[in-house]
Amino acid sequence: MTENSQAPRSELPQASYPSTSAPSGPVLPTRSTPASKARAGLKILVSSQQAMTVPMRGVARVAQRQFAQAAFNRQRQRVQLQEETRSVLNFSLRLAETMFRFGADSADVDAAVVAVCGTYGIHDVEVDISYQSIRINYVSEFDEAASRGDYLAPAGSGAEKFSHNLVRVIRSSAENYAALEATYRLIHRITDAQITRTRAERQLAEISTVKKPYSPAVLLVWNLLMAVAFTLGVGGSWRAALVSFFVFIAVNFSMVWAGKFGLPSFFTMALGSGVVTFFALWVGSTDSWFFQQGFVVSPPHIVAAGLMMLLPTFRLVSAMQDALHGFPLTAAGKFVVTGANFTGIIAGISTALTLINLFDYASLDVDRTVFNPPPLWLNVVGMVVGSVMVAAAWQGRGANLMLSALVSLAGQGAYYGLVFTTGAEAGRVSVLLGALTVGAAGAFLGHRLHTPAAIYYIPGMMFMLPGLTIFRSAYALLEGEDITAGLHGLANASTTVLMLATGIVFGTYLVDYLVSRFGGSASKESPEQARQAEPSPQVQRPGQ
Template identity: 30%
Template sequence: MSQDPQQESFDPRIPEAPVEVSAIPVIRPAHADSDPVTSPAPAVPDAALDPVETDAATGMVEMSTEPVADSPLTQPPLSEPVTTSVLAPADGNGRVPAPQAVPDPDANALEAFADAALHEPQLEESGFADAPFAVPGERSRGRRLPRPRLRRSPKPAADPNPDRVVYGEHMPTQAIALVERLGSSAYGRRMRSRLSARKADQDAAVDARTTLDFALKLGETMFSFGASSMDVESSIIVVTQAFGIHEIEIDLTNQAISLNYAPDSSRGEVPYTLQRVVRSWSTNFAGLGLLHRLVEEIADGETTRAEAQRRLVEIRRTPKPFPAWSEVIMAGVFCGLFVPFIGGTWRGALVGMVSTWIVFWLKIKVEKRGLPEIFSTMLGSFLATTIALTLHAVNVGIDPSLVIAGGIMILLPSSRFVAAVQDAINGFPLTAAGRLTSALLGYMGLMGGIMIGVIGSEIAGLPTLDLAEAPTGSELPAIVLMLLVACAAMSDSIVEQATWKALIASGLVASAAYGVWLLFDGIGTGPRLTPAIAAMAVGFLGRIAALRLGFPQIVVVLPSMLFLLPGLAIFRALYEFTVESGSTLLGVAGIFNATVVVAAIAGGVVFGDILARPLTDRIFVGSRPATGAGHVR
């Protein structure tokens, strides 16, 4: 097959594609005397790009036999340079302005223009009005409308922070409150009232939650400081009612506090159920007194919720009034004062004081290491028993039973016994069961340590004790014994971290209770009923003195009742149960009797507190305003 000479052959070895033949029209200016409709603009050939040639005689197209050279890929295709006069319109006489050379842009000018701030361009009214408009049907072929002149706004002052982006107007898509669309309608006022009420309900819900959190934290703090369940519940009720939270139920279960807030559903408020578990205790009677006064001020309407919250934080952060080492020192002083009270010698009092220092210090150390209380109490009673029996074996001249009795008095869980009985009487059976279980565990640890110490001394070959003779009591004058009781109560107040006012009140109440004990013991009421009657005096007088000074009654009652506890009876019963094989039943009976006396003392304290309530209500509560007066939620 013959190859067409006018058609380029395709060679697959050549990677470039063949150049297509194209014609690029060039715009020419229109003349004033020519009609754009009847006189078309002549074609302008381009020798570089258009290989098509036209014969002048025949008008036929002659194809060039020479192929057009390929343009490089990195350069744009060649074109005829268009002068400035082509783009400029002709004047009224049809004359085209002469071409003008376009100067190259200055690099410095371009850089300055790039750094300039852009502003909203504004059209100049005069330039825009003078610009010609193209009207259909008029002679506008080949003409270009002049571009309106632009006028830039004055450059603003320099921004001290050029990187900051500032929007001068709202975004057009910004959301709006739909209720504003009802401003001119008949429903506008009603909807605004409804939204205001809804916002008030939301604010009330937030206030309710804040009040519940405050009441919960207050109850937790009181529990950890050593308050009874009755005091905790009363304080929570005062706080919630004073700050406007009325639909609330309180549940105290051992160491858990639960608050259930169930408002009326018609108000649209959110119900809450909050709970907090108290996992650690640190006796702080001074802090408990501060909390008691805070609750009194809330009940009187003298403190707002914000102020009460601030004061609660301060109370929780306030250090105890006495350093930690003072607790150890005063525990030994208590033992040294109690030994002569039950008939011991002053030498025995000194031995008991030193041994109690060792026992109490070691007990605190092992509890900080994580040892449970039952084992720390067992260790303390074991050391107290071993030290007393060892010194008795070397003929120091002491009665070990009295020394041990004085040493274990500070280890007895007397506060939990009293709190358990009080909770059971006041309607907290689960909490009372939990406290009683905890107290019994401490009691068992105490007895276990004494038994281990007695058995160890017997194995070591130490001489046994002769407990056939009953203790005759102290031969000191009654006034001296009364002073010993008062000083012992004050010493235990320091151990419990009470203030000086509570310390003095405890000493006075203990002295008065000892006077009652002497009175009824002289009448012959017996060794079991006499301590209970004296405990009633402690509860009665302790409540009056505590409320007069602004403390809960347990702050004064607990140190004042310790002299009534049967420490000597506990040791004698355990010794008979452990060593004397023929007196096992007597030992069991003695343990039971001692436990009954402890329970009777706790019950007497609670009963005396109940007897004093009508009197204290008339004296200290009758002049107060109603609870919640002056408070608005």
């Protein structure tokens, strides 16, 4: 085909399709005159009719008849109803994805989807949550049957039935307490009928795109203060705390470097624990330059503080919650990832021991480095400050930090109160009581302030993590000094962590039952303040 030749163009009837071709010359304004209107009308009158390209079907074909107008209106209402249902389900799925990505547990995600859909007029929604996906299924026949008082629509009843099945896969997560708190409060405003769906969608988009409260430089400061506080809290000296400060600068930059390569969490945990262990053993060895200058530190206390920061406690507690709330697949996935991260920590310690032996440094006598615990006031202050820094490192705001400190104090009060009352050493019963107190306090604050309980009890439980026991046991096992004692110590540490998670879950269960049984959900704001904050009326589905 030559450049000047043109392909034959099929003319489309303008009765069915608008013209989309641009004019060849400049468009000049035209002025309609009575003569031109008459010629146009005459042309239409004498021209032959064009066949319709797309025939009209169904009710639309007879919509102008008197007995078809009602059916046509009813059809439009059903289409509008289905579109509105789909929009509500899509919004609920995006809300669930946001909660899951910011660290909410499966039970809260399930309850949020059902509550939000019910608020906007969609009932009997089924939610299926796995480790990385959320599925929402809805069939309209259940709502139709419920309106008649039964559960199975009889054949030929004429009830309109339609179904929707939505799936969303979540492959990334980041603990963001500020965003998670804002999401929970948005859900409460929705369920209290204070906000329309359109406005809720806009606010959810703002929550998902807003910047985090703290920059990477500020987060580094929080992590360094956390390392110092935990080192002092587990019984380390001020020299050990100073070493932890500089060691965790190296840990931070090494983990940031690993994050640029997109390494899985196993390698990130191995790298972090390896760096902490290597530098702690290097500085604390009797052959090091620091020791010869009189700068004596206890490596186990430095490593213990590091393990408290690296242990996947949040995921473990969330896995226990999912297992007890009836989400076995989600819990299994989280347990597998938690086990892999814990294995990565042990692998990092093993690699650090191998590297330090290449420099012919003196081996560590673990039994001799077990010092007496610090004064009680120093232990309490160190753990409280460390808990506050944990909440800050996970993007918690000012109120979250203060309340996390109160939860930590309450848990330590129960933990040490049992020790002083019974005169026995702190054991598993003390851990269980302290965890129950922390979980109950976090759940109460969550109900009271319309916030997730996890942002309070996760930082508040840090004082019970057995970081020193894990390092001592891993060292004894990997160095071959006493394999039986090492395995026994790791088993005891794992049991302590599991009891810690179980106590927290039981505390939240207890408070949830008491609140639902006696008080309902206590709100921080009065109804008048809530109406002034969100004056939007309740949203109803079309046709209701």
